[in-house]
Amino acid sequence: MPILEVNNIGKSFGETRVLENISFTLEEGEVLSIIGSSGSGKTTLLRCLNFLEIPDQGSIYVRGNKLFCSEDPITRSEEEIRRKRLHFGLVFQNFNLFPQYTALENVTLARKLMAKAEKTGETEQAIIEEGKQLLIKMGLEDRMENYPHQLSGGQQQRVAIARALAMKPDILCFDEPTSALDPELTGAVLKVIKDLADQKTTMIIVTHEIDFARDVSSRVIFMDRGVVAQEGTPQYVFDEAPIPRLAEFLGQVKR
Amino acid sequence: MSASVIINRLLECSWLNIEIFFVTLLLGLPLGLIIAFGSMSKFAPLRAFTQTVVWIIRGTPLMLQVIIVYYGPGLMFGMKLMPRMDAALLAFVINYACYFSEIFRGGIQSMPVGQREAGEVLGMTKRQIFFKVTLLQVIKRIVPPMGNEFITLVKDTSLARIIANKEIIMMAQEYAASNGLIWPLFSTAVFFLIASGLLTLLLNYAEKKLSYFN
Numbered sequence: 001m002p003i004l005e006v007n008n009i010g011k012s013f014g015e016t017r018v019l020e021n022i023s024f025t026l027e028e029g030e031v032l033s034i035i036g037s038s039g040s041g042k043t044t045l046l047r048c049l050n051f052l053e054i055p056d057q058g059s060i061y062v063r064g065n066k067l068f069c070s071e072d073p074i075t076r077s078e079e080e081i082r083r084k085r086l087h088f089g090l091v092f093q094n095f096n097l098f099p100q101y102t103a104l105e106n107v108t109l110a111r112k113l114m115a116k117a118e119k120t121g122e123t124e125q126a127i128i129e130e131g132k133q134l135l136i137k138m139g140l141e142d143r144m145e146n147y148p149h150q151l152s153g154g155q156q157q158r159v160a161i162a163r164a165l166a167m168k169p170d171i172l173c174f175d176e177p178t179s180a181l182d183p184e185l186t187g188a189v190l191k192v193i194k195d196l197a198d199q200k201t202t203m204i205i206v207t208h209e210i211d212f213a214r215d216v217s218s219r220v221i222f223m224d225r226g227v228v229a230q231e232g233t234p235q236y237v238f239d240e241a242p243i244p245r246l247a248e249f250l251g252q253v254k255r
Numbered sequence: 256m257s258a259s260v261i262i263n264r265l266l267e268c269s270w271l272n273i274e275i276f277f278v279t280l281l282l283g284l285p286l287g288l289i290i291a292f293g294s295m296s297k298f299a300p301l302r303a304f305t306q307t308v309v310w311i312i313r314g315t316p317l318m319l320q321v322i323i324v325y326y327g328p329g330l331m332f333g334m335k336l337m338p339r340m341d342a343a344l345l346a347f348v349i350n351y352a353c354y355f356s357e358i359f360r361g362g363i364q365s366m367p368v369g370q371r372e373a374g375e376v377l378g379m380t381k382r383q384i385f386f387k388v389t390l391l392q393v394i395k396r397i398v399p400p401m402g403n404e405f406i407t408l409v410k411d412t413s414l415a416r417i418i419a420n421k422e423i424i425m426m427a428q429e430y431a432a433s434n435g436l437i438w439p440l441f442s443t444a445v446f447f448l449i450a451s452g453l454l455t456l457l458l459n460y461a462e463k464k465l466s467y468f469n
């Protein structure tokens with residue numbers, strides 16, 4: 001059974017049709033890269049998966065459980081959505097760290113709140129310990145007590161990745177995780193994502209880093225004007241069947 | 256009449272100013288936050304109602320509001336006059352809550368949506384996001400404009416005299432009129448300068464305390 005099944009997702013903003021009939025599946029441990037020119041709907045798709053936008057059409061299943069179906073009003077209630085979005089994690093383009101908390105507090109805040117609200121029995125100590133391990137994994141062992149403004153963009157993004165991982169999502173989504181970074185800082189971020197891929201973390205990565213996508217992904221989707229225009233293994237999409245729009249796009253990003 | 260008697264009397268009357276100041280903050284700040292949520296409500300009639308109330312309160316003199324709160328219920332509905340001080344406090348709380356609400360609203364609306372969304376994707380509830388993520392950032396943003404309001408409030412407290420609450424300036428004016436003394440009036444100025452000076456120090460301290468993040 002696929003870990004994620006997305007069927008016929010459609011989304012409009014007012015009159016503008018932004019997503020049309022988006023369908024794909026993802027197996028556990030796979031990495032899916034989504035490429036496509038600006039405005040093609042990549043961010044909106046990730047936002048739909050994380051329920052920051054509610055699709056107008058379609059359905060989303062995780063491990064066979066129906067998370068969302070546009071026909072079914074129950075799945076739209078706020079409390080349910082809050083629980084369901086925990087299946088997904090999202091790493092934003094511009095990090096969105098909480099400025100008033102240290103790196104470690106950013107990573108542990110939501111877990112602590114959840115443990116308290118739902119009496120999971122998890123001790124604060126255990127959560128903090130786990131948060132430290134995550135930051136160590138991100139290569140930030142000496143940055144745990146720093147506030148976001150004291151960190152470089154690349155460090156901030158790695159804190160954001162640790163923060164998302166702390167919630168143990170089934171599927172971790174990245175929205176252009178390196179495009180707000182100075183070129184010399186992208187390497188460290190791409191490396192931790194690559195490590196996560198090697199450890200079989202299920203991920204969906206929107207990226208313009210074509211070489212990275214080729215290296216890290218099991219599958220690639222090329223989006224064009226709100227539809228999936230091409231899909232397959234990296235070899236297939238990039239080398240064997242680059243449709244004209246894709247060839248044009250690849251030409252632009254490589255320059 | 257000796258100077259020390261006069262000073263003691265002025266200080267006694269200044270308690271009234273001090274009481275108005277603290278009661279207005281204590282009740283006006285939470286009420287202002289509630290009004291701010293009303294004026295940002297998704298429910299259009301509530302939003303329109305709240306914004307109209309805020310417009311009326313901010314658009315008319317506090318002095319007029321104090322007078323209306325005191326005489327209005329009696330003249331319009333035949334109710335018994337309420338104690339002068341209660342009327343003043345009520346008018347001050349409502350008036351300042353409206354000013355505070357606009358500052359809260361500005362602070363909340365200037366928050367980048369990314370902060371809320373980051374909390375949402377981490378499974379936090381709206382409440383948790385407000386109290387654990389948004390609030391402190393909003394407070395940091397609104398300390399300077401709030402500070403201005405607090406200092407204005409210190410000086411506005413003397414408006415309570417319009418319904419014969421004997422606050423510090425009113426008392427000093429009596430000494431001017433009946434004893435021909437000017438210095439009691441000047442000494443009230445010292446009172447206000449000290450009060451606003453202390454406030455300024457406190458606000459600077461708060462700003463400094465919150466400067467550990469951006």
Ligand SMILES: Nc1ncnc2c1ncn2[C@@H]1O[C@H](COP(=O)(O)OP(=O)(O)O)[C@@H](O)[C@H]1O
Nearest residue numbers: 013016018036037038039040041042043044045
């Ligand atoms: N909240 C919104 N309201 C209206 N239009 C939007 C909104 N979000 C995105 N869009 C539009 O949807 C289209 C796709 O945007 P987006 O998903 O951000 O594309 P991408 O991430 O591929 O650049 C764009 O034309 C954009 O202007």
Ligand SMILES: [Mg+2]
Nearest residue numbers: 042043044175
């Ligand atoms: Mg985008």
